[in-house]
Each structure stands twice: as structure tokens, then as C-alpha cells.
Amino acid sequence: MNIRAYRTAFAVHARQVSRYRGAALGGMVTQAFFGVMLVALYEALAGEGDLLRETATYVWLQQIFFRAFFSTGGEIYEQIMSGSVCYSLLRPVDLHLWCVCREMAAKIVGVTMRLLPMILIQFVLPESWRMLPPDSPVAFVRFALSLLTGFLVIAQVNMITAAVTMRTLDNKGFSGLINLVMMILAGNIVPLTLAPERLQAVLRWQPFAQMLDAPIRMWLHAGPAGEWALSFGVQLAWLAGLTVFSRCLWGRGIRRIELQGG
Amino acid sequence: MSEGEIIIRAEGLTKVYRRTSGGKGFLGLFRRRTEEVRGLTDAGFEIRRGEVVGLLGPNGAGKSTTVKLLTGILTADGGACGVMGRTPWLERRKIAADIGAVFGQRMQLWWDVPVLDSFRLLRDIYSVPEARWKARLDELTDALELGGILQVPMRQLSLGQRMRAELCGSLLHEPSILFLDEPTIGLDAVSKLRLRDFLRAENRERGTTILLTTHDMADMLALCPRVLVLGRGRLLYDGGLDALLRRYDTEHTLRCVFDGGAEPEGLPPSVGVRREGEAWTLTFAPAEIPVGEVLAKLLAAGPVRELTLKEQDTDRLVARMYADLKLT
Numbered sequence: 001m002n003i004r005a006y007r008t009a010f011a012v013h014a015r016q017v018s019r020y021r022g023a024a025l026g027g028m029v030t031q032a033f034f035g036v037m038l039v040a041l042y043e044a045l046a047g048e049g050d051l052l053r054e055t056a057t058y059v060w061l062q063q064i065f066f067r068a069f070f071s072t073g074g075e076i077y078e079q080i081m082s083g084s085v086c087y088s089l090l091r092p093v094d095l096h097l098w099c100v101c102r103e104m105a106a107k108i109v110g111v112t113m114r115l116l117p118m119i120l121i122q123f124v125l126p127e128s129w130r131m132l133p134p135d136s137p138v139a140f141v142r143f144a145l146s147l148l149t150g151f152l153v154i155a156q157v158n159m160i161t162a163a164v165t166m167r168t169l170d171n172k173g174f175s176g177l178i179n180l181v182m183m184i185l186a187g188n189i190v191p192l193t194l195a196p197e198r199l200q201a202v203l204r205w206q207p208f209a210q211m212l213d214a215p216i217r218m219w220l221h222a223g224p225a226g227e228w229a230l231s232f233g234v235q236l237a238w239l240a241g242l243t244v245f246s247r248c249l250w251g252r253g254i255r256r257i258e259l260q261g262g
Numbered sequence: 263m264s265e266g267e268i269i270i271r272a273e274g275l276t277k278v279y280r281r282t283s284g285g286k287g288f289l290g291l292f293r294r295r296t297e298e299v300r301g302l303t304d305a306g307f308e309i310r311r312g313e314v315v316g317l318l319g320p321n322g323a324g325k326s327t328t329v330k331l332l333t334g335i336l337t338a339d340g341g342a343c344g345v346m347g348r349t350p351w352l353e354r355r356k357i358a359a360d361i362g363a364v365f366g367q368r369m370q371l372w373w374d375v376p377v378l379d380s381f382r383l384l385r386d387i388y389s390v391p392e393a394r395w396k397a398r399l400d401e402l403t404d405a406l407e408l409g410g411i412l413q414v415p416m417r418q419l420s421l422g423q424r425m426r427a428e429l430c431g432s433l434l435h436e437p438s439i440l441f442l443d444e445p446t447i448g449l450d451a452v453s454k455l456r457l458r459d460f461l462r463a464e465n466r467e468r469g470t471t472i473l474l475t476t477h478d479m480a481d482m483l484a485l486c487p488r489v490l491v492l493g494r495g496r497l498l499y500d501g502g503l504d505a506l507l508r509r510y511d512t513e514h515t516l517r518c519v520f521d522g523g524a525e526p527e528g529l530p531p532s533v534g535v536r537r538e539g540e541a542w543t544l545t546f547a548p549a550e551i552p553v554g555e556v557l558a559k560l561l562a563a564g565p566v567r568e569l570t571l572k573e574q575d576t577d578r579l580v581a582r583m584y585a586d587l588k589l590t
Contacts, residue, residue, distance in 0.1 A: 005386040012372070012379045084368050086335045092358040093387050 005093050006101045013105040017072065024113040031063040031114070032121050039129045048128045054220055058191040060131035061216045064118045065111055068151050069182060069211070071158035071175075072106030080165050086257045096159065096250045103155040132220070139222035142232070146215035149235045153210045156242035157182065163246060166253030187213045193220075207242060210235045266311025269439060269471050270332060274341035277301035277327050277495075301327040304341065305497040307490055309473065311438070314465050316486030316503065317475040320584050323492040325475040329443050332473070333363050346438065359388055362432035366444035370428060371416050377427050378412040381434060388435035395434065402430040405460055422453035429457070433464070440464070442474045446481050458484045479576035493587050507576065510583045512547040515572040516556055524564025529556065541568075 039056045046052055071077070076099055079085040088095050122130045134140035157178070164174045183189050185208035192203050192213045203209055204217075214235050218228065279299040302324040309315055317325045330336040331343060334350030334357060343349060346360050364370070371380040385395040403409055406426040411419060419427065425445060432440065442461075446454045458481065464470050476482060482489065482503060489506060491499035499506060518526075519541050526542060529535065533556060534545035546556060553571065560566060 002386070002389055004389070005383070008383050008386040012375055012383055015379070016375050086330075087363075087365060087368055087370055089335055089354060090333055090358060090361070090363055090370075091387050092355040 002093070006097060009098055010101045010105045013072070013102040014109045017106045017109040018113065021113070024110065027067060027110075028114045028117055031066050032118065035060050035063040035118075035121075036125070036129070039125075043128065052128060053130075053132055055191055055194065056129055057131040057220060058187070058193055058216050060118075060122070061219060062186075062188050062191070062212055064115065065147070065212055066188065067110040067114060068107040068154055069179070069186070069188070071161065072103055076102070077162055077165065080162055080253075085166075086254070089254070095254070096247055099159060099162070100152075100155050103158050104151060107151045107155070134219045135222040139218055139220075142222070142228055143215050143219040146218050146232055146235060147212075149232070149239055150211045150215050153207065153235065153239050153242060156239065156246045157207070157211075159246040160242070160249060163249035163253045166250075166257065182208055182211075185209065186211045187216075193217070205234060207238045210238045266313070266469075266471075268308045269311045269346060270307075270309040270473070271344045272308075272328075272332070272341065273306045273343070275305040275328075275331060275338055275343050276303050276340035277324075277331060277336060278339045300495045302331065302492075303495045305492070305495075306341075307497060307500055309471060311471055312465070312469045313488060314461075314472040314474065314486050316482045316489040317473065317492060318482065318489045318580070319492035322494075324495040325492055326443055327495070328490075328492065329363070329365075329441050329473065329475060333361060333441055359435060360437050361439045361441060362435070362437035363441040364425070364428045364432045364443070364445050366425070366442075366447040369416065369424065371424075371431050373417050374415050376413050376415050377408070377419070380416065380427075380431060381412075384431055384434050390435050394436075398434055398436060399430075402433060405463065406430050407456075421448050422450060425449060425453070425457065429460070433470075436468075437470070439471045439473065442472065442476075444476055445474070446476060446478050454478070454481070461485055479580055483576065491583075491587075493584070498587055506583070507579060508549075510579050510586065511574050512549070512582070513545055513574040513578065514548050514553065515574075516544040516546075516553075516560070517568075517570045517572070518542045518544070518560050518566055519568040520563065521565040521567045526560055526563045528562075529559055 038059045039052075042055050042059070043052055046055070076085065076088075079088070085095070134143060161175045161178055168174060185203070185206060187193075187209065192200065192209060195203055204213070214231055218231070222228075277300075279301050281297045281299055305324070305328065317328060319325050327336065331338050332345055332350055334345075334352075334354040337351040345357050348357050350357055371377065372383065375383075381395075381399060384390075385392070390398075403412070406429060408423075408426060408430055411423055411427065416424060416427065429445070446457055449457065461472060461474075462485065465472055472485070474481070474486060486503055488501065489499070489503045490497060491506070526535065526544070529544070530551060532546060532550050534543075536543045536545075542560075544556060544560075557569075560569070
């Protein structure tokens with residue numbers, strides 16, 4: 001396989017995303033606002049204490065990495081809708097992997113651009129509203145690994161959305177629906193950690209929890225290695241399953257375009 | 263020129279498009295009708311290395327379908343096709359290095375990154391060694407005058423600049439065959455001329471085989487000694503462009519102004535005669551009556567002040583050919 005092509009795709013898209021400073025600033029303001037609102041709300045509901053600090057940390061981490069939820073979009077998706085994506089078939093690359101590289105570039109660069117200011121905000125907040133540092137250095141390493149896996153899981157869901165678009169030829173309906181489901185089930189709107197114990201046992205293992213919920217739990221608690229391995233293993237398993245599924249859908253969509261013409 | 267080996271071969275090539283649409287009325291919401299549209303039927307031809315071949319035909323004739331089948335974008339429903347000995351739609355990745363393609367109506371370079379970044383991506387996609395890529399890029403930048411726009415994102419370029427950038431992108435990996443689907447669409451006169459010169463040089467110096475579709479007859483005349491004429495998905499003519507044009511050339515025009523009020527006389531009835539003020543316009547088919555004979559009659563009629571001979575407008579000629587072939 002021609003690794004160099006995918007590396008360059010990543011680099012070129014990363015550079016491109018890094019130019020959108022206005023979008024980054026706008027996103028940051030929104031996320032800082034939602035972060036403050038949500039934390040204030042939980043304080044009003046639950047009062048100060050350990051639970052509030054943990055919940056605040058959960059909310060802030062969700063807001064910091066919020067950008068990662070969304071597809072980088074752009075011309076590839078327009079091409080999918082117009083059918084001209086088939087012209088990309090002329091190139092000797094795996095289009096699916098190519099798009100995943102672009103998605104990852106956008107997520108990593110987009111998040112990095114917002115990272116520092118979002119952390120600086122913490123210092124101007126009342127202490128009880130601030131996020132906690134990682135439980136331990138080990139917790140941080142586990143978190144980082146898990147976060148990267150989470151991004152890959154999101155990228156695959158983005159790819160599934162794109163593949164569905166190949167059939168429906170309109171991206172609004174399905175992506176609107178999936179994004180709403182994703183926001184809720186990933187814990188962005190209400191932290192999954194706040195769900196009742198019995199519900200959590202289910203929520204933790206569904207695919208959307210593998211995006212940011214799993215890494216955030218690792219940040220909050222450096223549990224025993226076995227517990228971590230199980231959690232990370234589930235994340236990897238979902239990543240593998242979703243990758244197979246999205247490649248399948250993608251392949252079928254492309255074949256349809258091949259038969260139908262541009 | 264056509265001594266090279268056969269590089270493209272098509273036999274009985276057929277493509278049927280299926281269009282689904284809702285039926286009529288309320289029940290149509292639940293029932294789907296499938297309509298079959300013939301894209302290409304039983305087309306057979308061979309193209310040799312180093313040829314420049316034009317694909318001619320009205321809209322919907324099957325030109326783009328042919329190009330898409332040959333590049334592997336579409337899968338054929340019947341017949342066989344070999345590009346460098348491989349079936350394009352089955353071995354798309356294998357022939358990719360050997361073919362370059364530009365679709366005038368579609369952009370293939372990346373829209374919002376600088377042109378040079380696109381070229382770098384192409385270098386890595388096609389695994390072109392750095393030195394080789396650099397040399398080729400310099401050469402193409404020079405020939406296509408891209409020097410000033412390499413750092414500019416594609417979306418900020420003019421149509422002509424974009425087309426030149428696309429062309430450069432399609433040739434960076436030094437393909438043996440170049441497919442061009444309406445490359446001059448929307449270009450101004452200067453850009454068109456430049457593009458033609460470039461393509462001619464590319465063909466002459468590197469022996470690149472070129473298959474071109476265009477509605478611009480001037481492009482055809484300038485570039486393609488051989489044409490394939492398609493109509494309603496069928497191949498109707500395969501041969502020299504000159505021979506084809508001669509066949510339909512029935513409208514040479516002589517325009518003439520006399521000193522004094524002379525009138526042309528003794529012309530056979532097959533010559534159309536029209537008068538507009540002082541000027542006489544004679545229309546005739548050179549195959550029926552030689553130009554010299556018409557000219558002699560005019561000179562005999564009186565002192566000629568102005569005389570212009572116009573060949574037939576090629577667009578009209580093609581229109582007549584389409585009409586003759588019942589394509590319009």
C-alpha cells in the first residue's frame with residue numbers, strides 16, 4: 001500500500017483546516033459558553049462537591065473535543081452527492097481510507113487549535129467550576145490512547161453518514177438525525193456518568209460511548225489495569241466493527257455509482 | 263504516425279443506463295419504473311499509440327460514456343475493451359498510472375488547497391519519484407504558464423487557469439494515454455489556442471496518445487486527423503476528418519461586388535444566387551461545379567472589384583452531417 005499518499009492527504013488537509021482561524025474562534029466561543037452554562041446548571045441542581053467537580057470535568061472535556069464529532073465535509077461530500085465522486089476512481093488510492101485521513105486531520109488540527117484557549121479559560125472560572133487534572137499520569141496516557149481511538153470511531157460514523165448520502169443523495173436528513181443521536185448517546189448533552197447505574201451499564205457499551213465517554217472516564221479514574229483493558233478493548237472492537245460496516249456500505253455505494261454513471 | 267501498437271481496443275462495447283423514476287399518479291409513489299437508456303451500443307474501434315483521435319457527436323451521443331468506459335469509471339454491460347491490454351473497469355488501479363484524464367465539466371484537483379499541494383498529492387498518489395516529478399512539473403509549469411498560480415487555491419483561479427492546472431495534474435505521472443472530455447469548454451480564444459499548441463507538442467514530443475471529445479470544430483481541425491463520429495450511442499464513422507468534411511461540404515460561398523451594374527450569367531441552376539445591395543452571393547458544392555468554373559463566369563460578367571471565397575462553416579457542416587445521419 002502506498003502509505004505516502006495517505007500521509008500527504010493528512011498533511012495537506014491539516015494545513016487547510018489550520019487556515020480556518022475564524023471558524024476555530026467561533027467554535028471556541030460557543031463551546032466555552034455551553035461549558036459555563038452546563039456547569040452552572042449542574043451546580044444549581046446538585047450543589048458543590050465531588051460530583052460537581054467530576055461532572056464539570058466531563059462537560060469541559062466534551063466541549064474541548066466537541067469539534068471531533070463533525071465531519072470535515074467539503075468537496076468530497078459534494079462530489080458524493082453529485083455523483084462525480086466516481087472521477088476519484090481514476091486515482092490509484094483507496095478512497096475510503098483517503099477520506100478517513102482527511103477526517104482525522106480535521107479532527108486533530110481542529111481540536112488542537114481550540115485546546116490552549118479552552119484550557120486557559122479554566123483559570124478565570126470559579127474554582128468549583130474548573131475541570132480536574134487527570135487522575136494520574138497513567139490515567140492521562142490511557143486517556144490519550146483512548147481519545148485517538150475515539151476519534152477514529154467518530155470518523156467511521158462520519159463515513160457511514162457519507163455512504164448513506166450516496167444512496168439518498170441528500171445529506172441533510174440522515175446526518176441531522178445521526179448527529180442528534182450521536183450528541184445524546186455520546187454524552188455531549190448530558191454526561192453519561194449522570195445516568196442511573198442500571199442504565200449506565202448499557203450506555204457505556206454502545207458505540208457512541210466509545211467516542212468521548214470512554215476516554216473521559218479514563219481521565220477521571222485510573223482504575224485497575226484489567227478494567228481499563230476491557231474498556232479499551234470494547235472501544236477497539238467497535239472501531240473494527242464500524243470500519244468493516246462503513247467500508248461495506250461505501251463499496252456498495254460506489255458500485256451503484258459505477259453502474260449508473262456520474 | 264499510426265504505426266504504433268494498438269493501445270486501445272473496443273469490441274461490441276455496450277452500456278445501458280437504468281433510470282428509475284416514480285410512476286404517474288398516487289400509486290406512482292409506491293411503484294418505481296425503470297427506464298433503460300442506451301448509452302453506447304456495440305461500438306468497436308482501435309487506437310494506436312501516438313494517435314490523436316477526436317470523438318464527435320451531438321449531445322447525448324455517447325462520447326462521455328465512451329471516455330468513462332475507457333477510463334474505467336463506468337462498467338460496461340456488454341462487449342470487451344482493452345486499454346494497454348487490460349479491462350479498464352476491472353483493473354482500474356493497474357491502468358491508472360498509464361492514463362491521464364481531464365473532464366472539462368468536472369474538477370479533479372482539490373478545490374480548496376493551493377494548486378501545488380494538489381500536485382504534491384498527485385505525486386504521492388502515483389508514487390512518482392521526487393526528482394522525476396520535479397522535472398516534469400517544471401516542464402509543464404513552463405509549457406502551461408502556471409508559474410504564477412502554483413500557490414493559489416484552485417477555487418480562486420479563472421476557468422482557463424483551472425483547465426491548464428487540470429491538464430498539468432493529469433500529465434504529472436507521464437501517462438501514455440490522455441483522455442480529454444471537452445477540455446476547451448468555456449475557454450477564451452487565447453486559452454484555446456494555447457491549449458491546442460500544448461496538446462500538439464505533447465503528442466509530437468512524447469508520443470502521448472490523445473482521445474479528445476469536443477464540440478468545437480476548430481479544436482478538431484487543429485488536433486485530430488482521425489475522428490470517431492457517434493450518434494445515439496452508435497459508432498457511425500471512423501476515419502479521416504478531412505474525408506468526412508469533404509463528404510458534407512456542399513456550401514462553398516463566393517461573394518462578389520462588380521464595378522458598374524454587371525450581373526452574373528450562365529450559371530447552372532445548382533448554384534444559388536442571391537443579391538444584397540451591390541454584393542452577389544453564390545452558393546455551390548465544389549463536387550458538382552468546380553470553383554474555377556464559377557469564378558470564370560463571374561469574371562466574364564464584368565469588372566470585379568471585390569471577391570471573397572468562403573469555405574463552409576464547419577459547425578454548419580457538422581449540423582448537416584448530423585441531420586443526414588438522422589441524429590437531430
